[in-house]
Amino acid sequence: MNAHSPRPSATAAAPGVAPARKKKTGSRAWRAVRHNLPFLIGASILLAVALIAICAGVLYPGDPRDMVTLPLSWPLTDNEYPLGSGSLGTDLASGLAHGAQASLLVGVSAASVGLLIGILVGAIGGYFGGIADDILVRITELFQTVPTFLLVIVLVAISGPSLPIIAGAIGVATWPTVARLVRAEFRTLRSNDFVLAARSLGYSTTRIIFGEILPNALPPIVVTTSVLAANAILTEAGLSFLGMGDPNLVSWGSMIADGRSLLRTEWFVTALPGAAITLTVLSLNLVGDGLNDILNPRSESNR
Numbered sequence: 410m411n412a413h414s415p416r417p418s419a420t421a422a423a424p425g426v427a428p429a430r431k432k433k434t435g436s437r438a439w440r441a442v443r444h445n446l447p448f449l450i451g452a453s454i455l456l457a458v459a460l461i462a463i464c465a466g467v468l469y470p471g472d473p474r475d476m477v478t479l480p481l482s483w484p485l486t487d488n489e490y491p492l493g494s495g496s497l498g499t500d501l502a503s504g505l506a507h508g509a510q511a512s513l514l515v516g517v518s519a520a521s522v523g524l525l526i527g528i529l530v531g532a533i534g535g536y537f538g539g540i541a542d543d544i545l546v547r548i549t550e551l552f553q554t555v556p557t558f559l560l561v562i563v564l565v566a567i568s569g570p571s572l573p574i575i576a577g578a579i580g581v582a583t584w585p586t587v588a589r590l591v592r593a594e595f596r597t598l599r600s601n602d603f604v605l606a607a608r609s610l611g612y613s614t615t616r617i618i619f620g621e622i623l624p625n626a627l628p629p630i631v632v633t634t635s636v637l638a639a640n641a642i643l644t645e646a647g648l649s650f651l652g653m654g655d656p657n658l659v660s661w662g663s664m665i666a667d668g669r670s671l672l673r674t675e676w677f678v679t680a681l682p683g684a685a686i687t688l689t690v691l692s693l694n695l696v697g698d699g700l701n702d703i704l705n706p707r708s709e710s711n712r
Contacts (some may be wrong), residue, residue: 441703448699454692458685462509469503471661477503481675495667504659505685511660512642512689519641520634522580527587528630534588534619542592557582561599561644565653574653575648577596581639590633594626628704630711635697639690646686646688661686 442448461468476498477490484493484501492502534545564578598604599622607621611703648654649662650669663684668678 426507431439433436442699445699445702446560446702447695451692451695454688455696456566458509458689459513460693461506462513465503465506465510469506471503471514473503473507474499483675484677484681493598493677495664496671496675497667501664501678501681504664505661505681507659508661508664508682509685509689511572511658512645513577514685515645516638516641516693517570518573518576518688519579519583519644522577523583523587523637524630524634526580526584526589528623530584530621531588531593532593532595535592536595536599536614536622538619544591545588549588550640552585555582557640558644559645560646562651562653565648570648570653570655570698572658575645575655576641579644583637583640587630589627590629594629595622598625628700630685630705632697632701635693635700639693639697641691642686642690 463611474497477500478487478494478498480494480496480498482490485491486493490502492500492501492505495501495504532550534542556584562577562580564581565575568574568578573623578654583589595618603625604617607617612621645660646662646665649660650666652666654660654663663683665679668675671678
């Protein structure tokens with residue numbers, strides 16, 4: 410993916426010219442958003458899931474693991490518990506709402522850890538090159554030789570299954586994807602005119618990397634972030650399904666694990682959290698695809 414045409418911040422724009430260009434760029438981006446139906450659908454679903462997660466404590470106060478009704482009540486048979494109950498009489502609606510908190514928190518936290526490590530490694534290697542780049546590339550390849558899910562399992566097994574550990578382990582296992590992308594973008598942009606202008610003005614290396622090159626490399630990084638978050642949610646669900654999730658929290662993966670023995674009879678116990686995972690991951694993929702079109706200057710929606 411090509412980054413936006415870089416405009417060196419070291420060069421001052423003429424009065425009256427920059428605001429007009431900024432306004433034109435802003436209107437073009439807004440037009441691209443309005444005409445991108447997949448992005449709007451994905452963003453709407455993701456916003457709804459986020460609102461449910463934020464309001465879970467208000468909508469369903471108390472512990473979602475408490476026994477509140479008869480076990481295995483089917484959906485729409487009890488007005489007080491419209492989505493039915495689990496094998497232990499837990500409210501499935503409460504579990505889905507509180508599970509959204511855990512899933513989104515893991516997705517955001519793991520993506521943040523992966524972005525932080527990946528941007529640092531990729532920026533240093535791509536900007537400086539030479540021996541530093543060779544060493545960082547070898548480290549990146551070393552991490553990529555180990556299956557991501559297996560590495561997460563090992564890290565969680567060593568440190569203990571808690572939500573911060575799970576998020577950190579997923580972030581540590583997924584940063585090579587970001588590092589390779591950032592390195593490629595930096596190698597492309599480091600010889601551009603705006604970087605040479607910044608160097609001639611005496612800008613520090615840190616300012617050039619994070620203030621000049623990184624903003625122009627952001628579009629593909631932003632798109633990759635949605636993929637990282639979606640993979641983190643799936644990985645956490647897999648860990649919880651295997652019994653390696655946080656035992657003090659309800660997650661969609663643990664709800665699926667609790668109902669797997671009832672799949673032939675009370676299939677809704679696993680189908681509801683499975684549908685929640687599917688919708689959330691689908692919305693993140695739609696948002697990522699939409700951002701790819703919106704941030705790509707060669708896209709038809711940006712013309």
